[in-house]
Amino acid sequence: MPRTQIHNEPELLIRLAQSDEKAYTEIIDHYGSVIYGHCLMYVKDAGLAEEITQDILFSIWKQRAELPSISNFAGYVYRMTRNRSINAFKSKLAATEPPADHLKSWLHSPDASIEYKQLSEAIARGVELLPARRQQVFKMSRYEGLSYEEIAQQLNIAKSTVKDHILEALVFLRTYIKEEYGIVTISLFWLASHSR
Incomplete structure (x- = not known):
């Protein structure tokens, strides 16, 4: 991702693994808008990009216990963003009927x-x-x-x-x-x- 990792990122990830909400907020502050920007670039839909961003940030919280073992967290976030955005874009293209209400x-x-x-x-x-x-x-x-x-x-x-x-x-x-x-x-x- 264009933005480099946070200077105290390893410590933040350890705190996040311990369910520290302040650490989670710092992660969101640093990566939230970058994730959204990448999603928007792929899917060309602001609402869908926001939804994917929320899902990714929620996944980070759900998987918090595993995060301290990730050596390149920025790369991990980038791959997750790219993969989910591409999958969402493919699904959008493949949809031939409106979704059920x-x-x-x-x-x-x-x-x-x-x-x-x-x-x-x-x-x-x-x-x-x-x-x-x-x-x-x-x-x-x-x-x-x-x-x-x-x-x-x-x-x-x-x-x-x-x-x-x-x-x-x-x-x-x-x-x-x-x-x-x-x-x-x-x-x-x-x-x-x-x-x-």
Whole structure:
């Protein structure tokens, strides 16, 4: 990857293997936007690139125990990014029919309103655990429907900073919801929606 490894990367990977969330945030800060840029270059679709980026960052968290043994972490991240992006692009090209609308059928199921309420409450609790600025950016994007550009102007920060906050918030929320509640599929739809 174009960006070199973090100066204290081996130590960060050891801390990450011990489930240190601050170490994980440093990894995301360093690699998140680079992963997204590479994904976007391959798939030419901002929403899909963001989804792949979230999956890769989530995979890093899931595989954290194995990371200290990787001598070239930047190369490992690059290979994972390239392979997942290429696979996603091939799948996109191969798709001849629109995907089944699983969300629509789920919303019409008898338990949908109860499950949706539980999910909404779980997400709200997770959002409240975000750092103050990240929480503010996330709420402006997801709850107020503002674009990255609008958020950047209102808060007087760079658009790339807004994107980094959103990516890190999404990764945290996916991990939080999965580990705390075991909810994955529907939450991924909600979290990935309204990307800008």
